[in-house]
Amino acid sequence: MSTSETITYKIGKCPCGKGSVVKTVVSQDNPWSSADVSNHIECSRCCSEWDLNHSGDRLTLRSSTIPSQKASKTRMEATHDLDTYIRDLTAKYFEGQNFKTKKAEHEYLIQLGIATGSYRTYLQDRKRSPMHRVGYPRKNEAFVNQLVATYGDKIQYQTLLTAVADADTAYLAASAKIVRHDVKP
Numbered sequence: 250m251s252t253s254e255t256i257t258y259k260i261g262k263c264p265c266g267k268g269s270v271v272k273t274v275v276s277q278d279n280p281w282s283s284a285d286v287s288n289h290i291e292c293s294r295c296c297s298e299w300d301l302n303h304s305g306d307r308l309t310l311r312s313s314t315i316p317s318q319k320a321s322k323t324r325m326e327a328t329h330d331l332d333t334y335i336r337d338l339t340a341k342y343f344e345g346q347n348f349k350t351k352k353a354e355h356e357y358l359i360q361l362g363i364a365t366g367s368y369r370t371y372l373q374d375r376k377r378s379p380m381h382r383v384g385y386p387r388k389n390e391a392f393v394n395q396l397v398a399t400y401g402d403k404i405q406y407q408t409l410l411t412a413v414a415d416a417d418t419a420y421l422a423a424s425a426k427i428v429r430h431d432v433k434p
Contacts, residue, residue: 252278260288260305261432268292270432272305299430310428317423324416331409332387338396340381354380362389 254276261270268291276284288305290296299308348354355371358364364371364384374383386393397406 263292263295264430308430313428320420320423324420327412327416338400339386341400358384
């Protein structure tokens with residue numbers, strides 16, 4: 250039968266100053282168990298408005314993260330649209346290539362600078378995906394520019410690049426406005 254010891258102590262004040270941030274340590278009386286450490290806010294108002302990080306030293310105002318979360322979603326969508334466009338162009342490019350072996354495919358992707366990893370990893374990836382889905386074409390800007398010039402539309406590409414840049418700027422601006430509060434004793 251196991252017993253445990255629980256120690257709770259205040260590590261700081263909550264943002265409104267009426268409550269506190271508390272650390273709880275539960276340790277078992279056996280040598281093979283580790284202590285369970287948790288932090289929480291003991292203030293009904295702040296508990297509903299703030300998130301406490303895992304280490305218990307910083308609080309984040311939940312409502313201030315909403316614009317950043319929306320901007321992050323927009324950023325991911327813009328990046329996805331750009332990646333999809335480039336992958337479609339890459340598929341057209343590789344349709345015209347004739348590789349005798351998968352080893353030759355892998356070597357060509359490495360030479361282009363759009364693939365990393367071992368040949369074994371490449372084979373595993375190729376089992377699940379066609380060649381144009383393996384690797385990261387955006388790593389080689391000259392290759393992408395060649396794809397756009399040969400198979401794509403420069404205006405559409407520039408529009409997608411601008412959307413990604415704008416989304417990045419909006420995300421950084423929104424992230425800078427997140428309200429954080431350091432937990433101080």
